[in-house]
Amino acid sequence: MLYLVGLGLGDAKDITVKGLEVVRQCRRVYLEAYTSVLTVGKEVLEEFYGKELILADRETVEQEADSILKEADVCDVAFLVVGDPFGATTHSDLVLRAVKLGIPYRVIHNASIMNAVGCCGLQLYNFGETVSIVFWTDAWKPESFFDKIKKNRQNGMHTLCLLDIKVKEQSLENLMKGRKIYEPPRYMSVNQAAEQLLTIIKNRRLQGEEPEITENTICVGLARVGAPDQKIASGTLHQMSTVELGGPLHSMIVTGSMHPLELEMLKLFSVDSCSNSENNAFKRTA
């Protein structure tokens, strides 16, 4: 049996009781390590589970799926995923390969950023399409996510923006020389995401467009959702470019139309809440 087990979002204890039992009974346990991170490392998980974990990076999963599935028809193999196995990244490839090999599989679900963002008080059923915001490079500055956010907002929907993660990336030089030397991991912050959005807004204005989303649009920055030190900050897009949220992972929401109850919840997390500023973002929208 192949078990796909969600680990949730915080630390070792966010696994479900059922998931923990499965991990402890499996012959081999893989930890998917390229689409998300917990606030604790592999060693902490190994100690808590009482099991050795095999790190599975993107290459392993894509190129060595057969070794992951080896003998899974006669023994139990677990594939652990931060969040839910079918959350922001699906592992359909591995499932389809297992099915083709006649290996049964089972999913042990858990919270993922896709549903845990509800903790800020915005209602999940009011979200439109989720977008990914990627790190811009000198040569590549895609804006397509902006148009998706715009469309959601025109429809009154909120947009969850998943922020880029660069793990085990090679520099162009190392890639071209075939050297397997990897850059340090990079995680996009809410500040960086907001800066990119502000740049797009500026570009659009230069093109004569008055964008649906402006520096005053209410957004929510979320960091380390589900962890004891999670941080949520609501305010304008402009405020998101400077808000301090600490370490990764970050996500951002661009709001659409808001229900009074949603607005009341967001006020709990207002970056303005300490000051009595007349410029308070929520006073302006309320």
Next chain:
Amino acid sequence: MLYLVGLGLGDAKDITVKGLEVVRQCRRVYLEAYTSVLTVGKEVLEEFYGKELILADRETVEQEADSILKEADVCDVAFLVVGDPFGATTHSDLVLRAVKLGIPYRVIHNASIMNAVGCCGLQLYNFGETVSIVFWTDAWKPESFFDKIKKNRQNGMHTLCLLDIKVKEQSLENLMKGRKIYEPPRYMSVNQAAEQLLTIIKNRRLQGEEPEITENTICVGLARVGAPDQKIASGTLHQMSTVELGGPLHSMIVTGSMHPLELEMLKLFSVDSCSNSENNAFKRTA
């Protein structure tokens, strides 16, 4: 401290290790019992947790929130919710009330139907607005959810349809006579939801509209997601009106545009897969 603890979707062991520790340390533990159900009852949960649970129906939470929060500033109180506390139904009211009373709160997340539907292979970031399909009565047959599904589909997005739950409802007669006699709980099946959609399509055609969604639109029926006996069936909307999925809870997805990998996953669950019917829904769309 007020803890809002998600129980996940299947049985007692779908609580997280962290959630279980919290439940065991709390002075009072409430079980929210009106927006969803587990495959096991209160007694099974009580035995597994080693704790007595206080059932909180809609009336309790709305009218007696203060008794739920009583002394939560000096002791620990847990409020258990099937799925995630901020999943399909948010418990913002309780949180806002706690904050006003100066009571700190914490959320222990878990899987909810809002993210666990990903197990059918449709990618969560391709879902648009979520809709609720309510039981029609003789006098009240709303169609507004149909227009939301249509809009999502026009944008290429899938739609998760949450199906109605009637728990602790009074008949009109008992309601008018003030008798607190409740009807047996009712849970909408995928068959019933599909029938209502087919009726709307018929109505729209009579009005001269050629609906975006037809009896041949690919849909997914899901039952008891996360439980060992979960069932997923993909096929046309017409097929959804007769597919056998067993007991509650059911959900349904109306698909939008599909990626080849999504289509391949859905084929795993095709209601046609046993037959070699030339009429196979996926042959037609592929």
